[in-house]
Amino acid sequence: MDTAITTLHARQILDSRGRPTVEVDAWLDCGAFGRASVPSGASTGSAEAHELRDGDASRYDGLGVLKAVANVNGELAAALRGADALEQRGLDERLAAIDGTPQLARLGANAVLAVSLAVCRAAAAARGQQLYQRVAQLCGATPVLPLPMTNILSGGLHAGRGMDVQDFLAMPLRAATFGEALHLLSRVRNAASQVAQQRGLTTLLADEGGLSPGLESGAAALAMMTEAIERAGLRPGEDIGIAIDVAASTLCETTGGYRFAREGVHRSSEQVTNLLASWVRDFPVVSIEDGLDEEDWSGWSVLTQALGGKVQLVGDDLFATNPQRLARGVGAGAANGVLVKANQNGTVSGTLHVIAQARAAGYATIVSARSGETEDAFMSDLAVGSAAGQIKIGSLRTSSTVAKYNQLLRIEEHSGAAYAGTAALRGWRGHA
Incomplete structure (x- = not known):
């Protein structure tokens, strides 16, 4: 299957306020590649999906996201290896099920969303589509x-x-x-x-x-x-x-x-x-x-x-x-x-x-x-x-x-x- 996910790799990068956030690279069997990073809010609602932070005061004032990065590189990468990137809804439902909490609090919405976005972009690349065309198709x-x-x-x-x-x-x-x-x-x-x-x-x-x-x-x-x-x-x-x-x-x-x-x-x-x-x-x-x-x-x-x-x-x-x-x-x-x-x-x-x-x-x-x-x-x-x-x-x-x-x-x-x-x-x- 040429659109099977072969590799997911996350890293910690900085956002526009100089605070850490999650970036994910996704590779498919056909060689297609997608990269995505997630934003972070200041004025946040209590019902939002949970943004996982490290809480280590010695690094980035506790705002690091290395735990979320590790969740992508470990549990999520293993679970989604071989999954079809074209099946966005099924993949997203699987991500939510793996986390198992209502607000994605265990793995972190920042980890889950970065994977979802990166795979969507990789799927567009695999089919020779612009990203907006892939979204419209979905x-x-x-x-x-x-x-x-x-x-x-x-x-x-x-x-x-x-x-x-x-x-x-x-x-x-x-x-x-x-x-x-x-x-x-x-x-x-x-x-x-x-x-x-x-x-x-x-x-x-x-x-x-x-x-x-x-x-x-x-x-x-x-x-x-x-x-x-x-x-x-x-x-x-x-x-x-x-x-x-x-x-x-x-x-x-x-x-x-x-x-x-x-x-x-x-x-x-x-x-x-x-x-x-x-x-x-x-x-x-x-x-x-x-x-x-x-x-x-x-x-x-x-x-x-x-x-x-x-x-x-x-x-x-x-x-x-x-x-x-x-x-x-x-x-x-x-x-x-x-x-x-x-x-x-x-x-x-x-x-x-x-x-x-x-x-x-x-x-x-x-x-x-x-x-x-x-x-x-x-x-x-x-x-x-x-x-x-x-x-x-x-x-x-x-x-x-x-x-x-x-x-x-x-x-x-x-x-x-x-x-x-x-x-x-x-x-x-x-x-x-």
Whole structure:
């Protein structure tokens, strides 16, 4: 069998934050080769697949992944030797069964996912396919170039809590192609740097390459976003919309409610919903991610009733790319979009299943990067091949994020695939 796995080899490499992560090489009997590395998050949901770290304080402050590497080179390599790389779903189910825990806690989701990704890439090589074509084949989709959202201003855990809200992003609303969309986003990102310099604010980069101006409130950040869009010669709400990642689970207090420390304000779930509604009213906001805590299910239902017909409401920590949590959210009427992160789920097949599940429920799907990335651009091919419709990568800075944008430009050139545009957005009044 020419697509049989002959060798799996893992190593410890560094991600964009200088922290260890897992990289796997996969070789097939025909000589085909695939390599993949996995990202790591800062703002992580409790339901995510488990990232195995060594806990040895003498090496990388306990963040080493040599245990996960050893699990690939030992147990997983032996178990999968001879398995057919073309049988992605069966292979992924086998990986989960070998681990034997709900969140891949024994072997580590970072070990399991790196194997799943590397084998998928090797299978594409064995059949002379582009990776996005292999993904499309796995899920029966017609490839589509995604609508991007790009990080412009950062706070929360991505920027040392310089601002309470984690990210403010730009989304192109008037672009006919992905290449044109990217150019518009570049104009906004450059203009934001100019605005920061004019105001005497820092232009140092946060984890995902956004600016970290340390503004006093979300409204101040939204005002700066609007100023940057206008400085770029573009129209807020027409050419460019604003997306917000609140990362509310990081603001939630054990005693209840949400602490906005930068503002020195405590807000209830209802008050946070009212705050978000005011931002939607006063600024060109088209998408809000993690507006409430991952366990504030009743609050999410209220938020969705209030704003779901006006903007896209995305669950990240809320759903954690987990089919059970997504099913609960659909049943509760919580959100209208799901952020898709392969390392939250743990396998290629499991991630594609969540995309299909969300699509069947009428939810938007946004393939997303993490704050700790590598130069591996698998997520770009995943977004196109699965026809997810949207992608959230980070800012137009640093090689780990730019690699994903560049891969999308290559795919656009190679594939001739249609560009999703704003038709992929849910809820937004422009496409309500």
